[in-house]
Amino acid sequence: MTPKRTVLSNGMVLLTSEQRTLPMVSIELLMDAGSVHENAPQAGLANLTARLLTYGTKRRSALQINETLDFIGASLEAACGQDTASLSMTVLKKDLATGLELLADVLTQPTFPQAEIDRQKQAIIATIRATEENPGAVAGKAFAAAIFPQSPYGRPVEGTEATVKTLRQKNLQDFFARYYRPNRAIIAVVGDVSEQEIASLLNTALRSWAKGEPSAVTTVPVKIGPAKLVRVNKELTQANIVMGQSGVARDNPDYYAIQVMNYVLGGGGFSSRAMDSIRNERGLAYSVYSFFAAEKNHGTFEFVMQTKNESALEAIRIANDEIRRMREEPVSEQELNDAKDYLIGSFPLRFDTNRKVASFLAQVEYFKLGLDYPDRYADLIRNVNREEVLRVAKQYLHPEMLITVIVGNLKKIAEK
Helix, strand or coil: CCCEEEECCCCCEEEEEECCCCCEEEEEEEECCCHHHCCHHHCCHHHHHHHHCCCEECCCEHHHHHHHHHHHCCEEEEEECCCCEEEEEEEEHHHHHHHHHHHHHHHHCECCCHHHHHHHHHHHHHHHHHHCCCHHHHHHHHHHHHHCCCCHHHCCCCCCHHHHHHCCHHHHHHHHHHHCCHHHEEEEEEECCCHHHHHHHHHHHCCCCCCCCCCCCCCCCCCCCCCEEEEEECCCCEEEEEEEEECCCCCCCCHHHHHHHHHHHHHCHHHCHHHHHHHHHCCCEEEEEEEEEECCCCEEEEEEEEEEHHHHHHHHHHHHHHHHHHHHCCCCHHHHHHHHHHHHHHHHHHHCCHHHHHHHHHHHHHCCCCCCHHHHHHHHHHCCCHHHHHHHHHHHCCHHHCEEEEEECHHHHHHC
């Protein structure tokens, strides 16, 4: 069924895809309430607020919420990213009214109990400490801080141990009251339900949810960090490397040509040039890949490798060579066709379950791609030619602007 779009009376955008094969309904709700809306001393506030939605409301304790979910065999998960927070629910059709009542409860009546705040803060701090032991995560964090200095995009969504400790119940209540509003939300509903039915149920369940200040234009990082080498010493046998620069926003018309170009460079797994020259020919790295992460108003290009400390500098040199070669040599017809075949062929995997469809539709609305986007995607990729791939490589790959982060045994790296 073709997805349908409507705007509810409270300002929330509703997307519906009727799928009658299973008596299930999957719901994905995106809220313009990500970490971009917090200030540096309160880093982690958006994440803590999202996590605590399901830990107690005016009508139900955290235990009662979990018991209700268990009783109806439903799942309800909250998450937070830089731009948006999300709630995901899967529920049997026969229990949809109960599920929506619960969803409405956590969306409109959370109480942020102090005991739960304390527990979640401890859990987040434990996660932050564990992340410090993950070299890939350490490299990613150092890269974000270097490329987006003085920006929420340069900070971890979960905050730091120091900032999380300072967060108070009042901070969560204020953040929730300001940003969790229906006119800042997109809800995608996929499964055994019609648009008319779900619109009626949502209007009833969320009748008390009042509009707030509308979403503003998404923040753009005001400053992009200069090219530099960032070294982080850790006693590891493998060095973790991130090389990167600013990329493109999702609405950039060159996005599709960039995806084809990146597949050839480092996004195509064993088919990519980077994997071929760094791993297959020289055996320098086990893992090599590149990607363009395109957000609403900004993006990054990242080239990621794991290699022995002793071969780190050589791997970085070859990666630079491959990025330059991408700008100088047209891709072959074979490379072009392989990239297009993969990108078109793997696209349907994005919506092989109702839950994936719900998430996909919410993203399509968020990025304003249009509900006919799945029908247009194959042609957008198919129409990319060799000349365009070379043009976007020259335009968007800048070897002289790369920020390079190395996390590893710096003594062994320096010896080479």
